[in-house]
Amino acid sequence: MKVRWEAIPPEGKEISLDELTLISLQGPHGEEEQEIRLDSAVTGSLSLRRTPKGIEATGRIRTAVSLHCARCLKEIVLPIVSEFEEFFILMHYAPREEDKELVKDDMDVSLLPEEGIDLRDIVEEQIWLNIPMKPLCHDRCMGLCSVCGTDLNLGECGCDRRYSDPRFAVLKTLTSNLR
Ligand SMILES: [Zn+2]
Ligand SMILES: [Zn+2]
Numbered sequence: 001m002k003v004r005w006e007a008i009p010p011e012g013k014e015i016s017l018d019e020l021t022l023i024s025l026q027g028p029h030g031e032e033e034q035e036i037r038l039d040s041a042v043t044g045s046l047s048l049r050r051t052p053k054g055i056e057a058t059g060r061i062r063t064a065v066s067l068h069c070a071r072c073l074k075e076i077v078l079p080i081v082s083e084f085e086e087f088f089i090l091m092h093y094a095p096r097e098e099d100k101e102l103v104k105d106d107m108d109v110s111l112l113p114e115e116g117i118d119l120r121d122i123v124e125e126q127i128w129l130n131i132p133m134k135p136l137c138h139d140r141c142m143g144l145c146s147v148c149g150t151d152l153n154l155g156e157c158g159c160d161r162r163y164s165d166p167r168f169a170v171l172k173t174l175t176s177n178l179r
Helices: 097-102 119-129 166-178
Strands: 013-016 037-051 054-068 075-089 108-111
Touching (some): 054 119
Antiparallel strands (some): 013 037, 037 054
16 A cells, blocks of 8 residues: 555544555565564554655554574564654655755655555565564574584583584684683
8 A cells, every 4th residue: 555645634644554464574685585474463553744845654563473593493473563753755855965964863764756655665664674683582592503403492412512613613722822
C-alpha cells in the first residue's frame, strides 16, 4: 500500500499496520542472505503528517522474526519492537550535498518517491534495523565445537580445540612472548 503526499488530509492520517501482509525479509543480497522469516503478524500504526516539504511519519511496529543463532545455528525467535520517526522529503526540496546539515539530524530523512511512500518498505526497513548483525540465542552461547561440530551448550565433546582455531594460535604466541 502506498500513500501519496496529496492523499494526506491537513489534519493528518492514521494508518493501521496490523495485518500488513507480504512482508519480504529478503536482504539486499537476495537468496544468499541468512534465512530470516516473519514469526508473527505485524501489528502497529503509522501517523502521517503533511508539511509543505514532505511527509512526517511517526510509527510503531511489533512483530517477531525467526532466524538462526550466529554461533550455534539454532533457530531462535527474536521479538521486534520499534518506535520510529522518519521524514520523507519532496524531491524538489531534497538538500544538496552542501546543505545537508539543514535537515534535523535526529530524524531519518528519505526521498519521497513520486508514487508515494510504501508502507511495506517502512515496515521492512524497521525490521532490518532491529536485527543485530550477530543474533545470539543467549549472551553466553558457547557455539559449536570447531573440530567436531557438537553444540557446546549441550555439553563438552572432549575435543582439543586449542590449536584448531587460528585466533587461539595468535593468542598463544602473544602470551608466550609476554613471558
Ligand atoms: Zn546459540
Ligand atoms: Zn568437538
